[in-house]
Structures are given as structure tokens and as C-alpha cells.
Amino acid sequence: MSDVAAFTARAAAAPAQMAPLLPLRVRGLTLLRGATTVLDGLDLDLGRTGCTVVMGANGAGKTLLLKLLHGLIQPTAGQIDWQGQDTAAVTRRQALVFQTPVLLRRSAAGNLDFVLKARGKDRGRTATLLDHVGLAHKAQQPARLLSGGEAQRLALARALAIDPEVLFLDEPTASLDPASVLTIERIVQAARDRGVRIVFVTHDTGQARRLADDVVFLHGGRVAEHAAAADFFPAPRHPAARNYIDGKIVI
Amino acid sequence: MHSIGDAFGLALSLVLSGDRDLLQIVLLSLRVSLTATAVACLLGLPVGALVAIARFRGRSVVLIVMNALMGLPPVVVGLLVYLQLSRAGPLGFLGLLYTPTAMIVAQTLLITPIVAALSRQVLEDLHTEYAEQFRSLCLSRVQAVQALLWDGRYALLTVGLAGFGRAVAEVGAVIIVGGNIDHLTRVMTTAIALETSKGDLALALALGLILLFIALGVNAAVQSVRLTAARHAHV
Numbered sequence: 001m002s003d004v005a006a007f008t009a010r011a012a013a014a015p016a017q018m019a020p021l022l023p024l025r026v027r028g029l030t031l032l033r034g035a036t037t038v039l040d041g042l043d044l045d046l047g048r049t050g051c052t053v054v055m056g057a058n059g060a061g062k063t064l065l066l067k068l069l070h071g072l073i074q075p076t077a078g079q080i081d082w083q084g085q086d087t088a089a090v091t092r093r094q095a096l097v098f099q100t101p102v103l104l105r106r107s108a109a110g111n112l113d114f115v116l117k118a119r120g121k122d123r124g125r126t127a128t129l130l131d132h133v134g135l136a137h138k139a140q141q142p143a144r145l146l147s148g149g150e151a152q153r154l155a156l157a158r159a160l161a162i163d164p165e166v167l168f169l170d171e172p173t174a175s176l177d178p179a180s181v182l183t184i185e186r187i188v189q190a191a192r193d194r195g196v197r198i199v200f201v202t203h204d205t206g207q208a209r210r211l212a213d214d215v216v217f218l219h220g221g222r223v224a225e226h227a228a229a230a231d232f233f234p235a236p237r238h239p240a241a242r243n244y245i246d247g248k249i250v251i
Numbered sequence: 252m253h254s255i256g257d258a259f260g261l262a263l264s265l266v267l268s269g270d271r272d273l274l275q276i277v278l279l280s281l282r283v284s285l286t287a288t289a290v291a292c293l294l295g296l297p298v299g300a301l302v303a304i305a306r307f308r309g310r311s312v313v314l315i316v317m318n319a320l321m322g323l324p325p326v327v328v329g330l331l332v333y334l335q336l337s338r339a340g341p342l343g344f345l346g347l348l349y350t351p352t353a354m355i356v357a358q359t360l361l362i363t364p365i366v367a368a369l370s371r372q373v374l375e376d377l378h379t380e381y382a383e384q385f386r387s388l389c390l391s392r393v394q395a396v397q398a399l400l401w402d403g404r405y406a407l408l409t410v411g412l413a414g415f416g417r418a419v420a421e422v423g424a425v426i427i428v429g430g431n432i433d434h435l436t437r438v439m440t441t442a443i444a445l446e447t448s449k450g451d452l453a454l455a456l457a458l459g460l461i462l463l464f465i466a467l468g469v470n471a472a473v474q475s476v477r478l479t480a481a482r483h484a485h486v
Contacts, residue, residue: 095387102381104381118398
């Protein structure tokens with residue numbers, strides 16, 4: 001069995017022993033930041049599989065929604081129901097790739113070694129993970145000297161190292177060149193294909209078309225539209241979504 | 252009494268000749284201050300790390316106290332240790348007064364707050380950068396502290412060197428608890444004070460030169476550590 005095949009088999013097998021997290025049910029999710037209402041009674045349902053792309057204008061609350069779902073911040077009101085699972089346990093079974101990767105001050109391999117050890121995983125997987133994201137030749141290079149695309153791939157490898165059942169990605173390809181974007185999309189698609197539930201935030205409509213099984217469009221602190229990608233892109237129903245997809249600037 | 256020029260000449264010849272008394276004083280100084288620095292790091296780094304990542308009621312008061320303790324006057328520390336170790340004191344039965352151990356204790360008390368306060372600042376800055384990622388990875392507090400200490404190692408080495416610099420240069424505490432006994436507790440700073448008061452500037456200057464070289468060495472080491480960190484992108 002090849003390294004990548006072994007990696008895929010392990011990742012796919014890991015979640016099967018635990019009670020499922022999905023489908024997700026969110027009701028009345030509200031988040032206040034000072035006097036500002038960022039999310040205003042948001043309702044959302046996510047199915048067991050696939051890639052959900054979250055879109056919306058800046059300040060729509062996309063990043064905060066991911067952090068709320070991942071358990072990094074607590075809502076002011078509302079419910080996030082991962083099949084009744086405890087919040088701390090839920091976070092442990094998920095991973096989040098931030099827009100700007102925060103890498104430890106050690107080598108690329110050292111970053112993965114650290115996470116694998118901290119989470120009780122097999123440290124022998126470091127080489128396989130680096131190979132999976134195309135960074136095998138950078139294993140001993142200081143992580144903070146990697147290019148933007150390489151750093152984001154390393155962050156993705158770190159997220160995949162913990163065998164997440166749900167993988168959140170917050171604009172992971174913002175300001176990357178097309179080749180890096182394509183590489184990251186392929187890694188994300190491969191993760192989706194082996195059963196990892198993907199929630200992907202992006203402003204790039206082309207990327208959304210390539211990746212999305214369904215699209216969540218946020219507007220005014222709520223889900224303005226949630227539809228299958230095949231239905232959403234040809235004919236967005238909500239005016240804000242229509243303007244966004246058509247590239248119209250509305251102030 | 253020698254002129255300053257003569258004293259410099261004599262000092263250089265003492266240093267170059269490898270004078271045995273001089274060597275003994277230098278080695279004892281280094282042993283006492285390096286040991287105190289090591290113990291201060293063992294105590295101060297975990298305290299600094301915990302205060303850096305913990306949020307608790309009264310934390311700001313703790314920070315004020317930690318920062319204030321950085322300016323502890325050495326003679327006050329010496330006096331406090333003296334009161335504990337003197338024959339009438341609670342730890343008098345240990346018989347440590349006027350020994351190198353007493354000097355190590357005094358210097359450790361003097362520089363532990365420096366190590367704790369400076370490392371707290373270093374690690375808090377690092378933690379601010381890492382905190383959300385660590386929460387996402389579900390690291391325990393111990394794992395987070397270990398990661399911070401390792402990733403901050405170059406900056407923390409600088410903190411340790413700053414503590415050593417403070418220890419090796421102080422005179423007030425070690426002269427009170429060490430007594431400046433020849434061949435037993437005489438270190439560079441106490442010897443300089445004694446020889447200066449006796450008017451023997453040659454030995455005082457020789458020791459002063461060595462102390463200056465050590466200070467230069469410490470600064471060179473700090474600079475080297477910074478360059479190494481930058482070269483390996485640990486900044």
C-alpha cells in the first residue's frame with residue numbers, strides 16, 4: 001500500500017468508531033460584539049457529507065460562524081447541535097484552517113510531529129502527511145520561512161493530521177497564486193472524497209463553483225440562502241446573493 | 252598607591268599570568284552565579300509561563316508585584332537571607348551563612364523575579380499569537396506551556412542571560428550572606444570592593460577587567476542567540 005493510500009485508509013477509518021456528529025442543526029444563533037449584532041438568529045442545517053461553501057460580504061459573519069461551529073467562541077444565544085455531543089468533544093473531532101496560518105517556530109516536520117504527539121497519533125505519519133500536501137522536500141525547513149502557499153498547505157496537513165470528521169477552512173487560499181489555490185483545492189477535494197465533511201469560506205465565486213456541493217449565503221447576520229450549488233449559481237434567489245454572484249457593487 | 256596607569260599594567264599582568272587567587276575568585280563567581288541562574292530559570296520560567304497563559308482574579312496585582320520584584324535591592328535580599336540563615340534565624344541550624352550556598356540562595360532570590368517577569372512577557376506575546384490555534388487543536392494547558400517554552404527558547408535564553416548578568420555583577424547580597432571570606436566566599440564583586448577600600452587597585456582593576464569581559468561575553472552571547480533565531484526564522 002502506498003503512503004498516500006495508507007493515509008487515506010487511516011483517515012477514513014478513524015471516525016467510524018464514534019457516534020456521528022452530523023447532521024448539524026443550528027437554531028437561533030445570535031452573536032453580539034459590543035453593541036453590534038453580528039449574527040442574528042441564524043438557522044442552519046448541514047448534512048452528513050459533502051462540501052458546504054459559505055459566502056457573503058465582508059462582515060457578514062462567516063469567520064465567526066466557523067469559530068462558533070468549531071467551539072472557539074460561545075454564542076450570545078441559540079443552539080448548535082452536533083447530534084447532542086459535548087462541545088469540547090466536538091472541537092476535538094474537528095479542525096480549522098485559519099486564513100493566516102499560525103505555524104510553530106520549528107521545522108515543517110516539527111509542526112506535524114508536535115500535533116501528532118499532542119493528540120496521541122502515530123508520529124510516523126509525518127512523512128506521509130508532508131508528502132500528501134507536496135511538502136516532503138521541505139520537511140526540515142523552518143515553517144516560518146515557507147511561502148504563503150506552502151505555509152497554508154502545512155496548516156492543512158496539520159489539520160488533517162488529527163483525522164477530523166469536520167474540516168473548516170476560512171478563506172485558505174486568499175492572496176495565493178493560482179497554482180497554490182489549485183493544490184489546496186485538490187487536497188480539500190481528496191479529504192471530502194474520503195468522507196471528511198468540509199465547510200469552506202471563500203469570496204472567490206469560481207472556487208465556490210469548483211468545490212461546493214451546497215452554498216450558504218450570509219447576509220444581515222442570517223442565512224439569506226442555502227441551496228445546492230447546482231441550483232444556487234445559475235439563479236440565486238436572494239437579491240444580495242444575486243448581486244454578489246453577478247459581481248454587482250451595491251452600497 | 253599606584254597610579255591608574257600602573258594599576259592597569261599590574262592588572263593585565265595578573266590576568267595574563269593566571270594568578271591562582273584571581274582564578275579562584277573568578278571561578279567561584281561563575282559557579283555561584285551560574286548555579287543561581289539555573290535555579291532561577293527552573294523556578295521562574297514555569298511561573299512566568301503559567302501567569303502568561305492563565306487568566307484569574309487578581310492577575311493584574313500579580314503582574315504588578317512580579318514587575319516590582321525585578322527591582323529588588325540586593326542589600327535588602329541579602330539582609331532577608333541573612334535573617335533566615337543567621338544562627339538565631341529559622342534556618343540557622345543549616346549552618347549555611349557565610350558559605351557559597353548562601354550566596355547562591357541570595358542571588359537566586361534576586362534574579363528569579365527577573366526571569367519570571369521577563370519570561371512572562373515573552374511567553375504572553377507568543378501565547379497571544381498561538382492561543383486560538385492551540386484551542387482549535389485542543390491542547391491541554393501543560394502541552395501549551397511546553398510548546399510555548401520550546402518555541403520561545405531563544406528569547407528565554409536571552410532572559411536567562413539577563414538574569415546571569417544581574418547575578419554576577421551584584422555585590423550587596425553576596426557580601427552580606429557570604430562575608431567575603433578569602434578562599435571561601437570571595438567573589439569578583441566583593442573582592443573589588445575590598446581591594447578598592449584597601450587601595451590595592453591592581454587586583455581590583457584586574458577583577459574589574461574580567462567582569463567587563465564577562466559582561467561583553469554575555470552580550471555577545473545574547474546577540475549570537477538573536478542572530479541564530481533570525482537565521483532559523485524563530486523570530
